[in-house]
Amino acid sequence: MPIAFKDVSHVYSAGTPYEYRALDHVDLEIQEGKMTAVVGQTGSGKSTLVQHLNALLLPTEGTVYILDRTIDANKKPKQLKSLRGDVGLVFQFPEYQLFEETVLKDTAFGPKNFGCTVEEAEKRAKQALQLTGIGPEYYERSPLELSGGQKRRVAIAGILAMDPRVLVLDEPTAGLDPAGTASMMKLFRRLNQELHKTVLIVTHDMEQVYRYCDEVIVVHDGKIRHQESSAEFFKDAHLCNEMGVLPPSLIRLEEMMREFGFAVPQGIVTEEQLAQWIAQEVKNHG
């Protein structure tokens, strides 16, 4: 069973002057095994959407199907704990949530809380830390002493240590430098391709979506505006422009060249291909 939303709405503070409909009759299906980007402007409802995936938020209308579970509005959800073991949610700036004395203890907290023995929890924690590139020399250090990028890796390891089938990350690269961003995205790609985890990433960074994600879901005003493959979505700049986000550099460059009269064909998807095309064009005219 995939992940699906059937006519899901989420209304915050219903019946008060602050009532706010963050999700508005959403129908959505997310395929397992893919790496999917959830994009949209601040306030569009994308964080609300992903928080339904591990029942941190419950639909106020409609039904959410996750793996083999059903979460209905107005019904008390069952098996919440096992669901949260299956769907790992990493919040924005997760490094602010580190609290244990040592890196190892912090990472082992999740599995321990889910009933693992201390030994088993630490074993899982070590595996997760290795995946995120935090070496044994850090195990006994206080997480608070680490750099921002390292802290974030520890926080993500804490979720991976629970070995979730679905990993949901809310803006995992915000505030990282370009090198940190690239290595983080490569990690998610690896988790997706080698460990076959379903990965959902909420992000504003179209460069990363273009490079690493298979699918794009656009949330706008609490509704799903688009859902398509990344290749289809980035065919040209118009969907990005419509959403008010900056398209990836390659798409922007192609669009700018077209504006200046170059007949850049569709289907050029790497810088290498574009350079080859330009060289050919120069030769033909020469």
Place this chain on the structure above:
Amino acid sequence: MEQIRVENLCFSYEEGTRTINDVSFMIEKGMYVTIIGHNGSGKSTMAKLLAGLLEAESGKIMICGTELNEENLSEIRKTIGIVFQNPDNQFIGSTVRDDIAFGLENHQIPQAEMDGIIEKYAEKVGMTKYLNSEPTHLSGGQKQRVAIAGVLAMRPQILIFDEATSMLDPQGKAEIKRVIRELHEERDLTIISITHDIEEVAESDYVLAMNAGTIALRGTPHEVFANEETIKAIRLELPYSTQVGKLLAKYGVNVKNHLTMKGLVGELCQLHSKM
């Protein structure tokens, strides 16, 4: 005119590891300087030293010809404003107006003058409409603009942005970059911006590229990004247009080193029309 001079500056958080290691540079009044470097290279520490929030281990910092020391610290601090990364950690007031007023109240500016100052700087950052809004109703970009207004209201000579756009969404980033650009055009302020945004770096007058507590490269954006090997060695990225230019060279099309897409496309147009 010289505004900031840093000589042989050293700083360590813990003994034995120097976060800032023998750094010297000079910045002229009205310049827009960007400091780049990977996380942990020492750039934020550098900003805090300049703002007098950390005390150097050795070396000196001269602001407008006066050496920063314990006695004149509070005096010199008045000339320097700093805007930090996290918009939520710097909003103190219950409304935009209160937040901008906070620093002014601390300096005992009379109420009669205060309103005028608040309105002037709220207008400068485009927040006039929101003067009575509460922070919960503002976006990250709007909160950062209020932070800038609050700092500007103190009439600093030097304004430091410590990754002020890195936690914002694309719209917020664009808003802050526009404010920085407008402030720079007035040439009243010396602007130092610590950033990962290469497009912002390309707009600045002067770049300091830091690595392991030292300045690995310095110069105009063009000069700095001409050092491809060093840029890569210190884990920074070349501007996108430069990367494309190098690919073009591989296929026999030689273009100049461009920092912006517009520059690159412009030259390609010329190549194209000549043919």
